Amino acid sequence: MKEASNFFKSAFSVDNVIFGFDGDDLKVLLIKRANPPFQDSWALPGDLVYPNEGLETAANRVLLELTGLKNVYLEQVHTFGAVDRHPVGRVITIAYFSLVKISDYVVTPSSFAQKAKWHSVMEAQELNLAFDHNDILNTCFDTLKGKVRRMPVGFELLPPKFTLTKLQHLYEAVLRTKLDKRNFRKKIISMNLLIDLDEMQEGVPHRPAKLYQFDKERYRKFEAEGFSFELKESKPKDQVRRIREMIEN
């Protein structure tokens, strides 16, 4: 009954929720499955973990094979292990999310025969994804939302040079809220994590904006000191009041 051989009949995989930002919308990279099960369904990119391969290594491999990108922000989120989540056997999956600069991603290399396509996260959440990939996507998205309010990971999604407005749009897309322009700028500037490049946008049909760069050096210093960067959720006061009143019935 409780012999080792009974236990070594399962496999594990990694699935990777790859987020990108096109300047407007938060996106996730999905592949169209070429084979059963769930043939022709959209799915998160993933693969079985090789017997002598670390988990994060596997996640990085999936990412590299699909996007050609290395050294990308990658973080483990949660492990999904419902007994029946995979129709062909007991396969648990470790979910990762990664943040890529969408402009760096060029074309699907041939090793993935399937079609890969960026979907807006909002739309992807409404699709019927393969396996339990809807759960995985939702969990990873929530994790990203939480993360982005506490740490400046948003920069991983932007090109090296960006405007404050783009940065704000990114936060708005991830947090799914509107932010006040002046307060946002004050807050970001006061974090001292941006380098003013003294460069301007060019060829835009409106007043050109200043370009900034993320100051990784300085961030590491802060981080080492255990500093935290909360970006408050900006819940309107009236809403807070209303909730409070509701509760104090």
Next chain:
Amino acid sequence: MKEASNFFKSAFSVDNVIFGFDGDDLKVLLIKRANPPFQDSWALPGDLVYPNEGLETAANRVLLELTGLKNVYLEQVHTFGAVDRHPVGRVITIAYFSLVKISDYVVTPSSFAQKAKWHSVMEAQELNLAFDHNDILNTCFDTLKGKVRRMPVGFELLPPKFTLTKLQHLYEAVLRTKLDKRNFRKKIISMNLLIDLDEMQEGVPHRPAKLYQFDKERYRKFEAEGFSFELKESKPKDQVRRIREMIEN
């Protein structure tokens, strides 16, 4: 090479970091391993996951077998899968932490032949635990620290009736900081999550304190409205100033 049979040669386990609070110190329940590998080392309680068993089910089973407790706070934290983490084969482990009222835990049921013992977390972190259990313990402890600042999970560690001072000690033990008594009380009271029981401690050699109870009902209402409960880290201002100056060199 890439045949399924190669992949279905691995196993997975759950390991459970069981936290308790004795009114003074944050504790973790460790077992003394009776068999190799790591015979006689202290280890986190854990077990292989049965082929047709969910992950959380397995974690709950470990908890039940060891403590006799059911319906305990349990949360998945992280999955550890280094290739060589287990000497007898490829075994990845999904780490959970749980919060138990230490008074509810009576005695180790016989199914676990090993000795189980509460260790202060501080001490446990200095032991040489089996496998990668030091990593696991540290990760779970950090997760608990983060969690406790955002959500009122601390109550899971206290008996049903407790004093404000006990609650404060708990927070101090988890966060490893001192908290200001008056500010702490103001904060907690203002959260409106405590029921004043109109009872007093008895038989204590000092002025008896009021007893309170956690208001789960009200908490669920808050939670449903997406309310958050930050308990700030209480970093002294001067420290913040020093860091800031250091960074703005």
Next chain:
DNA sequence: TCAAAAGTGTTTGGGTTACACCCATGA
């Protein structure tokens, strides 16, 4: 009467919120 913990208010400063108008560019 002593030891030990319970209990309680106010001031100060920093940060968050709310809010509206002028500016620079390309078409």
Next chain:
DNA sequence: TCATGGGTGTAACCCAAACACTTTTGA
């Protein structure tokens, strides 16, 4: 000259931080 986003300051408010003495009990 118009459309489009870029860019800026201030007042009100709230909350966190700092801080010390009196009260109640059992021994």
